[in-house]
Amino acid sequence: MNATPHPSAPTTRRFDVVIVGSGLAGLSTALLLPPHLQVAILTKRTIADGSSGWAQGGIAAVLADDDSFEAHVQDTFVAGAGLCDPAATRFTVEHAPEAIAWLRAMGTEFTQHDGELHLTREGGHSHRRIVHAADATGAAVQHTLIDRVRLAPNVQVFESHVLADLILSDKHAVGSSDGVGAERRCLGAYAFNEDTDEVEAFVAPHTVLCTGGAGKVYLYTSNPDTATGDGIAAAWRAGCRVGNMEFIQFHPTCLYHPDAKSFLISEAVRGEGGLLKLPDGTRFMPAHDERAELAPRDVVARAIDFEMKKHGLDCVYLDISHQSPEFLHEHFPNILARCAELGIDITQEPIPVVPAAHYTCGGVVTDLNARTDLAGLYVVGEASCTGLHGANRLASNSLLECMVFARAAVADMAAQPVAEIPAIKPWDDSRVIDADEQVVLSHNWDELRRFMWDYVGIVRSTKRLERAARRIALLQAEIAEFYKSYHVSRDLLELRNLLQVADLIVRSAQARKESRGLHFSRDYPELLAEAVPTVLVP
Structure with a gap:
């Protein structure tokens, strides 16, 4: 092969905390850390490229007088089909109002009605408890926190840095040999810098994986191209347990159109009265579940899959046209605009939809402090398995989980003694050549x-x-x-x-x-x- 070996990449950067991922989990962790700590955020594309910014629905929190923590817990249990961890569920639900208050203090502007937060309802919820920013909650939150991170003097963002592997004390510390070491710890991460074509070492006493899920393992997904399971795979290779990986949530309603890639039609459309129909206009959800369109996502996705196979359909239809144009402009401006770009007037006609891989309910096993089996390594967000989601995630619990466990991880890091970090071996690619067959x-x-x-x-x-x-x-x-x-x-x-x-x-x-x-x-x-x-x- 006509290629020359690359020399070792000598770059080693030292921080107090290395965060891999720039979604809500990563940004929240960075902003919650004390300002005297030096923080690196590694993100494989740009800081804005992640799943969090795509979230349309909102964030679940008990804020209404007629709602209760117990109701939110029970709704989560029902959706999770008996597999939700009780402690993790209560911990998350009880810290939800605090998370919303923090986001508002950061400057996030949520939709209001008569001077109060407007709470919508989504499938599986017994009450209106979804705080949202119209139908682009994730984008609103991300933009707010990105602006805050860019102003934080203790946080450096490294874009175009792809996680290659975790740095382990028994493999990568100078003087260590594979499998030998007094204490096995995570000491940071190796990251491939696409701009320099080199692998750099980011070394720190604390490493937080906020790398999101793995929707791109499927042909059809609502996820962005960055959702490739990097943190889950790296933690597994480092010796961490994973849990509940069989539970992949398929969102029932992705826009079906040849020119639309991974565009999600929010759960809130059904929450606000959207009806699922066959091409002839017949509703089918009441025949599958007594909760009809408000059944949990797994029930709705299987019902759509069943009807498509039964009738030989490429898609089914979600009809919200019975609501007024003013209502649709107020509640779903982005969905309305995107559909209009593609020639679909949702005020007059139904939206063609298909199921698509949406959320990874399992992940790296963590405790209530977001700690993994490996000392020095935390996982927050979709890459984790806290036990909150069980066998099926309840709508709008995911962004909530990111913030609650980011705060828990930060508190735990602050309580840990500062670990001594030895010299780290640089990434060695002296014996490899350029690939000739991409x-x-x-x-x-x-x-x-x-x-x-x-x-x-x-x-x-x-x-x-x-x-x-x-x-x-x-x-x-x-x-x-x-x-x-x-x-x-x-x-x-x-x-x-x-x-x-x-x-x-x-x-x-x-x-x-x-x-x-x-x-x-x-x-x-x-x-x-x-x-x-x-x-x-x-």
């Missing part, structure tokens, strides 16, 4: 996403999972050889991580011999009496 990566990426959609999607079976497992094993072997031989790139790192996450999803799905929440098996359609989390150990 088509290998693009082909394997496409194959992975297609068979995950076909075999490990909304409805699963033992045979489908076996087929997926065999293909994943073949691709993992191929990419492992590719990784060992060639200079890293963002595509290679992301594909390596997606394959690892796909393996975890399939193994978790194979371990669950029942149908619960988001995991539906044709071979095990019944619900077992005991609800047991799925925990995989490296």
Whole structure:
């Protein structure tokens, strides 16, 4: 091959805290940390490129007089199909008002009505408790916090930095040898700098993974291109347990249009009266669940999947045209505008929708302080498995989880003694060469996403999972050889991580011999009496 080896990248940067990811979890963690700590935020594209900014619905919090913490907890339990951790659920719910107050203090402007916060309702909620900024809550929150981070003198943002792997005391400290070390800790992260084409070491006593979910493992997803499961895969390779990875939430209503990529039609559209219909105008949700359009997302997604397969449809339709144009302009301005760009007038006609992979309910196992099994490593947000979401996330609990556990992680870091950080080995790529066949990566990426959609999607079976497992094993072997031989790139790192996450999803799905929440098996359609989390150990 006509290529020359790259020299080792010597760049090592030292901080008090390294945060990987610039969504709500990462930005909240950075802003909540004491100002005397030096903080690095690593983000693989720009600071604004992440899933949080795409969130339309809002943030769940008990703020109305007729609502209660107990009602919010019970709604979460029901949606989670018996798998929610009681302590994590109550902890999150009880800290929700504080989280909303903090966002407002940061300058976030939420939608108001008669001088009070306007609370909407979404599927699975028994009360109106969704705080929102019209239908672009995530974007409003992200813009506010990004502005704050840019003004914070103790925070440096490193864009175009892709997580390559975690730095471990027993592998990467100078003088250590693999598997040997007095105390095994996370000492930071190696990150591939796309601008310099080098891997840099970011060293710190505390590392926080806020890398989001893994929606890009599926062919159709509401997630941005950055959702490749990087933190989950890296933590697994570092020896952390993962939990409940079989529970992938498929959002029932993604816009179906050849020119629309991953555009979500918010849960709030159904919350405000939107009706799901077949092409002939017939409603079908009442036949599937007594809660009809307000049933939890897994129920609605399976109902749509069933109707599409039964009738041979490419999509179904979500109709909110019975509401006034003024109402739609006020509540869903972004959805109305985007649909109008594509020639769909939602004030007069229904919206074509299909289900799409939306949220990773499982992740790296953490405690109430966001700590993992590895000292010095925290995980906050969608990459974590706190136990809050159980077998199915309740709408608008995800942004809430980011803020509550960011604050918990910060409090725990402040209580820890300062760890002594040894000298770190630089990333060694002196024995690799430039890849000559990028088509290998693009082909394997496409194959992975297609068979995950076909075999490990909304409805699963033992045979489908076996087929997926065999293909994943073949691709993992191929990419492992590719990784060992060639200079890293963002595509290679992301594909390596997606394959690892796909393996975890399939193994978790194979371990669950029942149908619960988001995991539906044709071979095990019944619900077992005991609800047991799925925990995989490296």
